[in-house]
Amino acid sequence: MAVQPVPMKTEESSCYRHHMSDGQWHRTLSHLRNSLKNSNWAYCRTLAGAIQEKIAWLDPIMHRYCSLTCRECDDPCCQATKIYFNRADMLYLTVLDREPPPGQTRTEESARCRYLTPNGCSLARAVRPYVCVWFICDAHMTLFQQESGVCQRRFIGNLAEIRQHRLALESLYAQAALP
Template structure:
């Protein structure tokens, strides 16, 4: 979920828990090495594809990235994708509990934010999962609502949502997280770190492959 005008981004005020959460989830900062590129780990995901797209553009972009995934080492890709999938499943109960406590009474839900999109790392992960990818980008115009936002929240399983919708905590959620035992906080932060590194590693594999779509990214 993206920050709304009322719910400021986590980490903008408050304790070290907030700073650590945002640093780990949003930037991938860690002392760990990448399992794929131990000496040259990128620190930020690409913004490519993170914009409105028609369904035709989406189909073309996902098709090209699917070719890239198929050209990678299958064992490495499976390891990375399974790490991402398992990590999201691990934190899903906590995130769902927070949403059930706060979202029904929220007057300005984060899910209505206009800057929520799938990015390149999302699509690489989705195509590598082996299941049909969602039918389109979150919106075809900047002013459209998210196509996956239903009357009771997101209609997609957390494992196939844009990653920002997986990790983002509004201020109300961050307050709940700050009250969790230290062991739970560490476990969640470590899980986010593992997810982030697997996503970055997957994107780096793509950037090394001949089907890289550098000249045509579905724009």
């Protein structure tokens, strides 16, 4: 689905990229949702739907890469302690027509990600922090370079469009938050 961007922010905010209690998480989601409802809600829904659709296209490719590499990995990315949902993630989640995850990736700074299980991430890719969607490690890059040119171009194009849509959500939130 093609979506026309609104006047854009150029960077995502690092706001909320920190540990928080589940209560803080839900209060923040409510605040963001209420703010966007004062904006162009229908457009927000269209943006979130388009993001979800593009992640769905990426999902089988990333899943295949993980199934080929992650079990043998000696430095698993999910054990990093700085991975959090940021504001653009939360804006997207609060607009999306599905249940958001129950909390931030961790309630304590040094804890490991609550969604990491022995079988990998327990979250659907569409509701993970976006850094967990776009991150391509060296092993995955090797596999990506073996894809056809058509696939590579669509992959990169989808990431670019997701970024634009996320920035549009950030922009709408900024506009809605103006006095």
